[in-house]
Amino acid sequence: MALPGTMRAAADFRDANNPLKLRMTASMQWTSLLTLAMHLATRVSIGALNMDGAGTMTPRDSQLMYDTWQSMLNKWLRLIGQCGCCFVVGPGAGALANNACPHKCRITGAGFTMYTGVRYLVQQNFVNQKSPQLWGAPGAPIIRMRGHHVTWKFQSYDMFVEHTHRRRNSDIRLLHYLGKHCPHPQKSLWSPDTPVTQDRHLFMLTTIDVDAFKYWFGVKRCRLSVGPWNILAKSGLLPPSHKQNSKIMPKPIFDKEQLMRYYLANRKDQRQMEREDYLNYKNSMVKSPEERAAERPVAPFL
Structure with a gap:
């Protein structure tokens, strides 16, 4: 045809x-x-x-x-x-x-x-002539830290992954909850009664989901605001930012070969590690009332 x-x-x-x-x-x-x-x-x-x-x-x-x-x-x-x-x-x-x-x-x-x-x-105006942006209206994901409007005595911060352009309530833009940061110096279980001044950053009660942070920061390549960056830098998980570089703060070692040599040179004795594991296991067990009564001192040692 x-x-x-x-x-x-x-x-x-x-x-x-x-x-x-x-x-x-x-x-x-x-x-x-x-x-x-x-x-x-x-x-x-x-x-x-x-x-x-x-x-x-x-x-x-x-x-x-x-x-x-x-x-x-x-x-x-x-x-x-x-x-x-x-x-x-x-x-x-x-x-x-x-x-x-x-x-x-x-x-x-x-x-x-x-x-x-x-x-x-x-x-013919069938498609948009402007090239589309990589991240649209919500914006690229970013790790931010946000507190509540309460007294400074009870202030705490939540760290989460959200979009750059968030609405008034951040629950809509929230992608992943990473953890909580308490900015007040606290006593830890292995610290003396009063922490010294140069160790104040060690006793901040900060909990963070490290695996989720590795995923969002390393795999998804999301941005990092200055608040969580400073906390992670002081904890030794990230290099410090350019604005928060202190001359007296010890810098963590990121050389894995040198770290492995240090760990192998300063490793504990195997018997000591087994003894500590055994004691931790025994101390974690819940005692019965009979065992508590047997360990309780009696006269004349009251």
């Missing part, structure tokens, strides 16, 4: 040196194949419906189906820059160069420039 106007439009694209050799662009080739495939599919579907045993397909229905396929084909070819019925392509396309398409496709041969792919879609 020869499509009307196919050879006429192809003849206008003959090579100047070899008149018998057709010079068709790649877009014309695959568009012609697409047109032929859609026409064949239309004919096959109409023939299959006509040869059906029910015989309910009338000639009017087949013509309506063919017209529907043809309108869809014209819309698609108009989108990519060609006319489905006469194949007017580019400026100077033969006899129809100065005239519009007879089927009113709104594509003129003289004033139409062939655009391919994204360039044509951008020119």
Whole structure:
């Protein structure tokens, strides 16, 4: 089945040196194949419906189906820059160069420039011309620390992963809860009664989900605000920021080879570690009332 106007439009694209050799662009080739495939599919579907045993397909229905396929084909070819019925392509396309398409496709041969792919879609305002940003309206994820409006005596901070642009209540933008930071110097179980001044940062009650922090900061590459950064730097988990560099604060060693040598040189005795594990296990057991009564001192040692 020869499509009307196919050879006429192809003849206008003959090579100047070899008149018998057709010079068709790649877009014309695959568009012609697409047109032929859609026409064949239309004919096959109409023939299959006509040869059906029910015989309910009338000639009017087949013509309506063919017209529907043809309108869809014209819309698609108009989108990519060609006319489905006469194949007017580019400026100077033969006899129809100065005239519009007879089927009113709104594509003129003289004033139409062939655009391919994204360039044509951008020119026809089918897609947004501005390049999309990497992070849209909510913003990139960031690790922040947020406190509550209470007395400083009871103040504590929550560390969580949220979007950069958050709303008034942060529960909508909250991605992951990392932990809690208590800014007051506290006594720890292994500290003396009064912590010395230079060790105040060691006794802040900070709990953080290290695995979640590794995932969001290392895998997801989220940003880190200055509050959690200072806490993690003082705990030795991250290098300090440029603004919070103290000359007297000891810097952690991030050289793994040197750290391993230090750990191997200063490791405990195996018997001592087993003894500590045994004592920790025994001290963690809940004692019965009889055992408590047996350990309770009696007179004259009260």
